[in-house]
Amino acid sequence: MAQIELDGIQRIFRLGDSEVHALRDIELRIEAGEYLSVMGPSGSGKSTLLNLLGLLDRPNAGHYHLEGRDVTTLDADEQARVRSTRIGFVFQSFHLVSRLTAAENIALPLMLAGVDVAERNTRVRRALNDFGLAPRAHHKPEELSGGQRQRVAIARATIMQPAVLLADEPTGNLDRSTGHEVTELLESLNRSGTTLIVVTHDPTMGERATRRIRMEDGAIVSDAAAPRELPA
Amino acid sequence: MRPADTLRFATRAATAYPVRTALMMLAMSIGVAAVVVLTALGDGARRYVLAEFSALGSNLVIMLPGRSETGGFGLGNLISTTPRDLTVQDAEALRRAPLVERIAPMAVGNSEIAFGGRLREVMVLGTTADYLELRRFRMAQGSFLPAGDATRAGSVAVLGAKLRDELFGHEAAVGRMIRLGDRRLRVVGVLERSGQGLGMNSDELVIVPVATAQNLFDTNTLFRVLIETRSREALGPVQRQVEDLMRLRRGGELDVTLITQDAILGTFDRVLLALTLGVAGIAAISLAVAGILVMNVMLVAITQRTAEIGLLKALGATGGAIRNAFLVEAALLSLAGAIAGLGIGHAGAWGLRIAFPVLPAWPPDWAVAAGLGTAVFTGVLFGVMPARRAARLDPIQALARR
Ligand SMILES: Nc1ncnc2c1ncn2[C@@H]1O[C@H](COP(=O)(O)OP(=O)(O)O)[C@@H](O)[C@H]1O
Ligand SMILES: [Mg+2]
Numbered sequence: 001m002a003q004i005e006l007d008g009i010q011r012i013f014r015l016g017d018s019e020v021h022a023l024r025d026i027e028l029r030i031e032a033g034e035y036l037s038v039m040g041p042s043g044s045g046k047s048t049l050l051n052l053l054g055l056l057d058r059p060n061a062g063h064y065h066l067e068g069r070d071v072t073t074l075d076a077d078e079q080a081r082v083r084s085t086r087i088g089f090v091f092q093s094f095h096l097v098s099r100l101t102a103a104e105n106i107a108l109p110l111m112l113a114g115v116d117v118a119e120r121n122t123r124v125r126r127a128l129n130d131f132g133l134a135p136r137a138h139h140k141p142e143e144l145s146g147g148q149r150q151r152v153a154i155a156r157a158t159i160m161q162p163a164v165l166l167a168d169e170p171t172g173n174l175d176r177s178t179g180h181e182v183t184e185l186l187e188s189l190n191r192s193g194t195t196l197i198v199v200t201h202d203p204t205m206g207e208r209a210t211r212r213i214r215m216e217d218g219a220i221v222s223d224a225a226a227p228r229e230l231p232a
Numbered sequence: 233m234r235p236a237d238t239l240r241f242a243t244r245a246a247t248a249y250p251v252r253t254a255l256m257m258l259a260m261s262i263g264v265a266a267v268v269v270l271t272a273l274g275d276g277a278r279r280y281v282l283a284e285f286s287a288l289g290s291n292l293v294i295m296l297p298g299r300s301e302t303g304g305f306g307l308g309n310l311i312s313t314t315p316r317d318l319t320v321q322d323a324e325a326l327r328r329a330p331l332v333e334r335i336a337p338m339a340v341g342n343s344e345i346a347f348g349g350r351l352r353e354v355m356v357l358g359t360t361a362d363y364l365e366l367r368r369f370r371m372a373q374g375s376f377l378p379a380g381d382a383t384r385a386g387s388v389a390v391l392g393a394k395l396r397d398e399l400f401g402h403e404a405a406v407g408r409m410i411r412l413g414d415r416r417l418r419v420v421g422v423l424e425r426s427g428q429g430l431g432m433n434s435d436e437l438v439i440v441p442v443a444t445a446q447n448l449f450d451t452n453t454l455f456r457v458l459i460e461t462r463s464r465e466a467l468g469p470v471q472r473q474v475e476d477l478m479r480l481r482r483g484g485e486l487d488v489t490l491i492t493q494d495a496i497l498g499t500f501d502r503v504l505l506a507l508t509l510g511v512a513g514i515a516a517i518s519l520a521v522a523g524i525l526v527m528n529v530m531l532v533a534i535t536q537r538t539a540e541i542g543l544l545k546a547l548g549a550t551g552g553a554i555r556n557a558f559l560v561e562a563a564l565l566s567l568a569g570a571i572a573g574l575g576i577g578h579a580g581a582w583g584l585r586i587a588f589p590v591l592p593a594w595p596p597d598w599a600v601a602a603g604l605g606t607a608v609f610t611g612v613l614f615g616v617m618p619a620r621r622a623a624r625l626d627p628i629q630a631l632a633r634r
């Protein structure tokens with residue numbers, strides 16, 4: 001049993017009379033600890049797939065098993081609980097709450113999960129140190145650089161120690177070298193066991209993943225393991 | 233999400249948008265201040281009137297000639313339109329009623345009073361010795377009218393405090409002879425200052441034996457008869473006893489009207505309470521307007537913070553947690569506005585008390601509680617719709633908004 005199992009997933013958006021098949025008959029198995037990149041032209045359904053994996057969206061047909069459990073049938077509150085404990089999101093535009101400090105932004109998932117203040121503070125402090133953000137703990141997002149903002153967002157996404165980290169163009173708003181740093185940060189999290197799924201436009205970033213998925217028009221057109229030195 | 237965290241989160245959100253918060257607090261505070269000031273005014277008026285009438289003393293039944301003043305349309309009304317005289321004998325006969333404590337007949341008129349060179353118009357009250365106790369008056373000097381036969385026209389007079397000052401200045405009044413109309417009377421006492429009551433200012437009154445007053449005005453009838461009962465519970469029975477006695481004396485026809493102080497007070501109380509409630513209702517409308525403003529402000533807040541709501545959902549917030557956060561925010565803003573309004577309202581009531589010192593313009597407790605309660609209630613009520621809308625937002629679309 002794989003960590004993520006998608007079977008016959010369809011996602012259709014209806015806009016007036018026209019229908020958009022954002023996802024067509026998706027079959028996908030992802031093992032725990034894998035590092036996937038999802039590439040493809042704009043509008044091919046990459047974000048829709050990621051939202052579905054993150055339980056922000058429901059398919060029109062098909063089944064999604066996460067860690068052996070059929071999560072498509074869960075109600076909204078149960079899905080929220082799964083998001084809270086098993087899934088971390090990283091967005092292109094960071095999505096930090098502007099009135100809260102870096103530390104408070106990182107603490108948000110803990111607060112929403114009802115973790116007590118003492119435990120929260122310890123974990124946030126550890127995260128701030130791990131991500132090199134300790135000197136910026138009490139700064140508001142507008143006082144941080146793009147790279148620092150994305151690091152705060154990643155710290156926030158991982159503070160609940162999720163099983164799966166979903167990143168939708170995490171370097172899209174960053175310059176090359178900062179983007180590279182963020183990629184390395186995500187990869188180090190993957191090395192410590194978190195499944196990492198990255199949607200990206202950037203071929204060099206996509207190439208780094210150990211498994212690459214290519215999407216076109218809502219379908220997976222190629223799914224390849226990285227050509228690497230196989231043991232003889 | 234823990235309640236303490238919800239509260240902290242909502243507080244942070246409320247203080248992060250000072251203009252919006254100020255606007256909402258302003259609307260709420262105007263509503264609450266209106267309730268506080270207007271009810272202070274209404275209740276002040278009510279208390280003022282009650283205090284005036286309470287000066288009469290309790291356990292009082294007032295008898296007046298004629299049957300016309302209050303309801304009771306019967307055969308008697310058709311037969312006799314002009315009432316028979318209400319006499320001193322009638323009043324004295326009432327002493328037989330067992331639950332009656334005191335009886336004071338009243339004959340009232342205007343005359344001229346003179347002492348030395350000074351002369352002035354004066355209101356004359358003819359009554360008996362019981363009047364002093366019945367009205368809970370006290371003597372400043374000398375004694376009140378002597379007890380005894382009410383039909384005897386004694387040549388004595390008791391002066392109100394202000395009248396005494398005007399006629400005698402620094403001289404002693406007791407024992408001196410004054411002229412009242414065409415009679416010479418000896419001053420036996422002076423009342424302590426007491427003020428308004430029963431529509432006459434007792435400080436400017438001259439009180440004489442009832443028969444003396446009737447002679448002076450050349451009349452047989454009385455203006456009123458005051459009847460004090462032994463207890464509050466006796467008011468009803470005494471009223472019936474008096475009616476029976478009077479009917480007996482008039483050959484079966486009742487041609488007097490009996491009023492209890494309770495009835496008068498009750499009427500005023502009801503009228504003025506209704507007035508206060510009406511005014512409070514009008515003020516409450518401004519609270520409803522504030523509520524609608526709260527709703528709009530919260531809807532704007534949700535539009536501004538759509539992306540944040542989407543994010544919170546992505547981070548694992550349930551719809552309920554988001555709804556609570558926005559509800560608490562609306563409640564907090566309303567509460568803050570209500571407290572500000574309470575301050576403004578109390579300041580306004582204080583201003584009223586300064587401007588109109590006779591008016592005890594204190595906002596009643598119920599109005600303060602109702603104002604606060606209504607404010608928070610409307611805030612929450614009108615916050616529910618926006619909060620539920622926030623909770624139902626689709627996270628993907630919400631996140632797509634920047
Ligand atoms: N909420 C929506 N309503 C209607 N159409 C949508 C919605 N979300 C996505 N789509 C459509 O679905 C397709 C896939 O979108 P998306 O997954 O965002 O593509 P990508 O991330 O690969 O650029 C596009 O044609 C897009 O227009
Ligand atoms: Mg996309």
